[in-house]
Amino acid sequence: MRRSEITTHPTIKPYDEPTGGWGSVKSLLAHSKAENLVTTSLWSTLAKQNKPGGFMCVSCSWAKPASQHTFEFCENGAKATMWELTKGRTDRDFFARHRVTELLEWPDHDLEKHGRLTTPMRYDASLDQYVPVSWESAFKEIGRELNALDPKSVVFYASGRASLETSYMYQLFARIYGHQNLPDSSNMCHESTSVGLPKSIGSPVGTIVYEDFEHTDMMFFFGHNIGTNAPRMLHPIQECRKRGVPVVTFNPILERGLMRFKSPQNPAEMLSPGPGTKMSSDYFQVRCGGDTAVMTGIAKTVLALDDEAKEAGRERVLDVAFIEEHCHGFDEFEAFVRASSWEEIERWSGLKRAHLEDVGRQYARAKAVIGHYGMGLTQHRHGVQNVQMLVNLLMMRGNIGKKGAGISPIRGHSNVQGQRTVGITEKTELVPAGKFKEFYGFEPPTEKGRDTVETCEGVIDGSVRGFIGLGGNFVRAVPETAKVEEAWRGLRLHVEIATKLNRSHLLPGEVTYLLPCLGRIERDSQATGDQWVAVEDSTATIHGSLGYRPPASPELLSEPKIVAELAKATVPGKSTIPWDEWVADYSRVRDEIERAYPQHFKDFNKRFQKPGGFRRDIKASYRVWETENKKANFIVPDGFDTNPNVNKEGENVFELMTMRSNDQFNTTIYGYNDRLRGISGSRMILLMNEEDMARLGFKDQDLVDVETNAEDGVERRVEGLRIHSYKLPRGNVGGYYPELNKLVPLWHHAIGSHCPAAKCVPIKVTAAAHAL
Known part of the structure; x- marks a missing residue:
C-alpha cells in the first residue's frame, strides 16, 4: 500500500519559532538521514553550492553575492541538492x-x-x-x-x-x-511581470542589484513567502532590519519568514535564547486581491502630504523633477487616486485608513525604497495591473533607477x-x-x-x-x-x-x-x-x-x-x-x-565565472526607458476588483489562494511537514478564518469538500480536505499547490498575460459528503 495524502490525519499546532534557527538545522539533518546522505561528502557538496567554481542551486533564483557566506545555501536549497544526490x-x-x-x-x-x-x-x-x-x-x-x-x-x-x-x-x-x-x-x-514591467519601465525584469540592500532605507513586500521560496534573501533583509530599515509587508497569510529570523550563519545568534530578528516593522494581512487598493491608499496619502508641503512652502513629497523629466501619464494617475474614496479602499483592501496613512507617511520620509513582490501580485486576474501599480507607487517618489531603490520581482526557479x-x-x-x-x-x-x-x-x-x-x-x-x-x-x-x-x-x-x-x-x-x-x-x-x-x-x-x-x-x-x-x-x-x-x-565566456557573476544591461536601472514613448509610464488601474465577472456571492463562497509548503519546491514535494505553518502529516488541508468556520458550523479538523464557484458547466471538485482554523482575512481560504490546481479554471488567468490566477479563486465549501 502506498501512503495516502487524503487519509493521513494531520497534526496542526502553532509554530512560534523563527525562520532559520535550529528548526532549519534539524530539518536538514532529518532529510539527509532520510536520503541516507549523512556523510562528509554531502556537506562538502553543500559547501560548493552557489559558490564560484561550484554549482548554482537548482531551486532558487535569488542573487549570489560576490562575498559569500560560509554556507551559501538555504534550507530548501539544501533539500533540493539532497533530492538530486539521493542514492535511490x-x-x-x-x-x-x-x-x-x-x-x-x-x-x-x-x-x-x-x-x-x-x-x-x-x-x-x-x-x-x-x-x-x-x-x-x-x-x-x-x-x-x-x-x-x-x-x-x-x-x-x-x-x-x-x-x-x-x-x-x-x-x-x-x-x-x-x-x-x-x-x-x-x-x-511571473508572466504578469514580463508583460507589465515593459509597458511601465521598458524592462521585463527588475531593476535592483544585491548591493542596493546596503543603501535602501525602506522596503515593501507584497505577496511573497520568503521563508519558503527565497530564504537566502533573509540575510540581507536581516542586515537592513538591524540598522533600522522599515520593512512593510502586505500578505493575507502571516508567513514566518517575514516575521522572525535567526541566521544559521551566526553562531552567537543561534545560541541566543531570544526570538530572533523581527523582519517586518509592520505586517498587514491584506484581503486577497486587495493589493491595488492598498497601494492606492498609500499613494493617496502621498498626494495629501504633497498638498500640505506645497501649501506650507516646504520641499515637495512627490519627486517632481523625476516625474517631469522621466515620466508620462502622471496626471491621469493622480486623477484616479484622488477620485478613489477611502471607503472603497478600505472595503477592497480589508485594512484601515489610519494604517495605510501611517505607511504613506513612512514612505514619504524614505529616500530610497525597494518594492519586492511575488506571485501574490502576479497570479491574479489583474496581475499585470498589480505589478504596474507598484511601479506607479515607486515612481511617485523617484524610486526607480537610483541606488538603494527599485522594483524587485522575486523569481522562483533557478x-x-x-x-x-x-x-x-x-x-x-x-x-x-x-x-x-x-x-x-x-x-x-x-x-x-x-x-x-x-x-x-x-x-x-x-x-x-x-x-x-x-x-x-x-x-x-x-x-x-x-x-x-x-x-x-x-x-x-x-x-x-x-x-x-x-x-x-x-x-x-x-x-x-x-x-x-x-x-x-x-x-x-x-x-x-x-x-x-x-x-x-x-x-x-x-x-x-x-x-x-x-x-x-x-x-x-x-x-x-x-x-x-x-x-x-x-x-x-x-x-x-x-x-x-x-x-x-x-x-x-x-x-x-x-x-x-x-x-x-x-x-560572456570571460566574465561568467567571476565571483558574483556579471549583470545584464538593464537600462531602466539607470533611467533609460526602452518603452515606445521612451518614458517611464504611470498606468492607471481599471479598478479595485481583481476578480471581475466572477460570481463571488453566497454564504459558503470563499476566495482560495494556493500556496507552497516549507517542504516543497514547485511541484516537488520533499515531505509532509510544513514546519513554518505548524502543519504536518498531510497536504489535504484547507485553512480558514475562525469566524467563517463558526458561521458555517465547522470545527477544527472537520472534513469538507470544495468546488469552483463557476457557471461554465464544468465540475471542478476536491473532496476530503481537513479544515483548520488559521489567521486569515474573512472570506479568504488557503490550500496547497498543486493539489488544488484542479479548482483553477483555464479561463481564470491574468488579463493581458495569461498567468494562471491561482490566487482569489472563487470556491464553495461544504461539509464532506463521505466520511473517510
Missing part, C-alpha cells in the same frame, strides 16, 4: 515491477522520492509499462514522429531548471522545426528568467529572429506560439498533438488539471527529459518516451572536457555553474546533448548549426548567445 534509483528493474496504471496511484512525493531515472525508456501500451530503449532508437523514432506531425501542433515546454546554453539550443531547435510553441515556468508564475533572456518565448518580438536567419540559414516562424494556457486549451481540444518537456511536471503544475489529464492521453507524441519520475510522465500518449538527463550537480564531460553552464538570477546577473559529482548512471546524457540529438534526428540539413561542435564545447554556445544578444552578454 528508478531504474529498468523498477519499471519492470510496476505498471503505469499502478504508479498513477502513488502520491507525488513517493514517485520522486524513489530516486533518479537511469535509463531511456519507451512506453509499451500492451504491457502498460515503460521498457528500456537505446538512445539511438529513441532519437530516431522521436525525429520520425515529429516529422509526421504539423510543427504547429507540437509544444516544446521548458522548466526553469535548464541552463542558458540548453535553453538557447532548445529554442533554436523549435524554430528550425517550425513553431514558437515555447511555454515555460514563467508563464505560470533559471526561469534566463531562459526568457535567450529565446524561450512564444513571442516573435522578444527574439532576434533576423539574426537567427542570418547566423544559421533558416527562416524563423513569425506566427505567435502557444503559452501555457493556450497549450492546455490545445491539449483539451485536440489541436496539440505532440509535447516535449524539458524538465518540470507540466500537467501537475497547470490549472484545470483534471480536464488536461483526461485529454493528455490523446497526444500522438509525448517526450519527457527528466531526472526523476513524476505524474506527468505517467500520462502516456500513443508514442511516449522518458529520457533521463544529468543533474546540475553532476559532472558533464564532453569531448573537450568537463563543461560549465550558466544561469541568470532574479537580479539579471549571470553566474557560472560547474557540476562535479559522479553521474547517477553511466547511461545519462546532458540536456544539451539530448537537445542536439533530437535536433539532428528531426531537422538535419535545415540549418547551419554545428550541433556536435556545440555539444563538444559549451563555450561555443555561449559565443553564439553573445553574438545574438551583444547588449547583455559582452565577453
Whole structure:
C-alpha cells in the first residue's frame, strides 16, 4: 500500500519559532538521514553550492553575492541538492515491477522520492509499462514522429531548471522545426511581470542589484513567502532590519519568514535564547486581491502630504523633477487616486485608513525604497495591473533607477528568467529572429506560439498533438488539471527529459518516451572536457555553474546533448548549426548567445565565472526607458476588483489562494511537514478564518469538500480536505499547490498575460459528503 495524502490525519499546532534557527538545522539533518546522505561528502557538496567554481542551486533564483557566506545555501536549497544526490534509483528493474496504471496511484512525493531515472525508456501500451530503449532508437523514432506531425501542433515546454546554453539550443531547435510553441515556468508564475514591467519601465525584469540592500532605507513586500521560496534573501533583509530599515509587508497569510529570523550563519545568534530578528516593522494581512487598493491608499496619502508641503512652502513629497523629466501619464494617475474614496479602499483592501496613512507617511520620509513582490501580485486576474501599480507607487517618489531603490520581482526557479533572456518565448518580438536567419540559414516562424494556457486549451481540444518537456511536471503544475489529464492521453507524441519520475510522465500518449538527463550537480564531460553552464538570477546577473559529482548512471546524457540529438534526428540539413561542435564545447554556445544578444552578454565566456557573476544591461536601472514613448509610464488601474465577472456571492463562497509548503519546491514535494505553518502529516488541508468556520458550523479538523464557484458547466471538485482554523482575512481560504490546481479554471488567468490566477479563486465549501 502506498501512503495516502487524503487519509493521513494531520497534526496542526502553532509554530512560534523563527525562520532559520535550529528548526532549519534539524530539518536538514532529518532529510539527509532520510536520503541516507549523512556523510562528509554531502556537506562538502553543500559547501560548493552557489559558490564560484561550484554549482548554482537548482531551486532558487535569488542573487549570489560576490562575498559569500560560509554556507551559501538555504534550507530548501539544501533539500533540493539532497533530492538530486539521493542514492535511490528508478531504474529498468523498477519499471519492470510496476505498471503505469499502478504508479498513477502513488502520491507525488513517493514517485520522486524513489530516486533518479537511469535509463531511456519507451512506453509499451500492451504491457502498460515503460521498457528500456537505446538512445539511438529513441532519437530516431522521436525525429520520425515529429516529422509526421504539423510543427504547429507540437509544444516544446521548458522548466526553469535548464541552463542558458540548453535553453538557447532548445529554442533554436523549435524554430528550425517550425513553431514558437515555447511555454515555460514563467508563464505560470511571473508572466504578469514580463508583460507589465515593459509597458511601465521598458524592462521585463527588475531593476535592483544585491548591493542596493546596503543603501535602501525602506522596503515593501507584497505577496511573497520568503521563508519558503527565497530564504537566502533573509540575510540581507536581516542586515537592513538591524540598522533600522522599515520593512512593510502586505500578505493575507502571516508567513514566518517575514516575521522572525535567526541566521544559521551566526553562531552567537543561534545560541541566543531570544526570538530572533523581527523582519517586518509592520505586517498587514491584506484581503486577497486587495493589493491595488492598498497601494492606492498609500499613494493617496502621498498626494495629501504633497498638498500640505506645497501649501506650507516646504520641499515637495512627490519627486517632481523625476516625474517631469522621466515620466508620462502622471496626471491621469493622480486623477484616479484622488477620485478613489477611502471607503472603497478600505472595503477592497480589508485594512484601515489610519494604517495605510501611517505607511504613506513612512514612505514619504524614505529616500530610497525597494518594492519586492511575488506571485501574490502576479497570479491574479489583474496581475499585470498589480505589478504596474507598484511601479506607479515607486515612481511617485523617484524610486526607480537610483541606488538603494527599485522594483524587485522575486523569481522562483533557478533559471526561469534566463531562459526568457535567450529565446524561450512564444513571442516573435522578444527574439532576434533576423539574426537567427542570418547566423544559421533558416527562416524563423513569425506566427505567435502557444503559452501555457493556450497549450492546455490545445491539449483539451485536440489541436496539440505532440509535447516535449524539458524538465518540470507540466500537467501537475497547470490549472484545470483534471480536464488536461483526461485529454493528455490523446497526444500522438509525448517526450519527457527528466531526472526523476513524476505524474506527468505517467500520462502516456500513443508514442511516449522518458529520457533521463544529468543533474546540475553532476559532472558533464564532453569531448573537450568537463563543461560549465550558466544561469541568470532574479537580479539579471549571470553566474557560472560547474557540476562535479559522479553521474547517477553511466547511461545519462546532458540536456544539451539530448537537445542536439533530437535536433539532428528531426531537422538535419535545415540549418547551419554545428550541433556536435556545440555539444563538444559549451563555450561555443555561449559565443553564439553573445553574438545574438551583444547588449547583455559582452565577453560572456570571460566574465561568467567571476565571483558574483556579471549583470545584464538593464537600462531602466539607470533611467533609460526602452518603452515606445521612451518614458517611464504611470498606468492607471481599471479598478479595485481583481476578480471581475466572477460570481463571488453566497454564504459558503470563499476566495482560495494556493500556496507552497516549507517542504516543497514547485511541484516537488520533499515531505509532509510544513514546519513554518505548524502543519504536518498531510497536504489535504484547507485553512480558514475562525469566524467563517463558526458561521458555517465547522470545527477544527472537520472534513469538507470544495468546488469552483463557476457557471461554465464544468465540475471542478476536491473532496476530503481537513479544515483548520488559521489567521486569515474573512472570506479568504488557503490550500496547497498543486493539489488544488484542479479548482483553477483555464479561463481564470491574468488579463493581458495569461498567468494562471491561482490566487482569489472563487470556491464553495461544504461539509464532506463521505466520511473517510
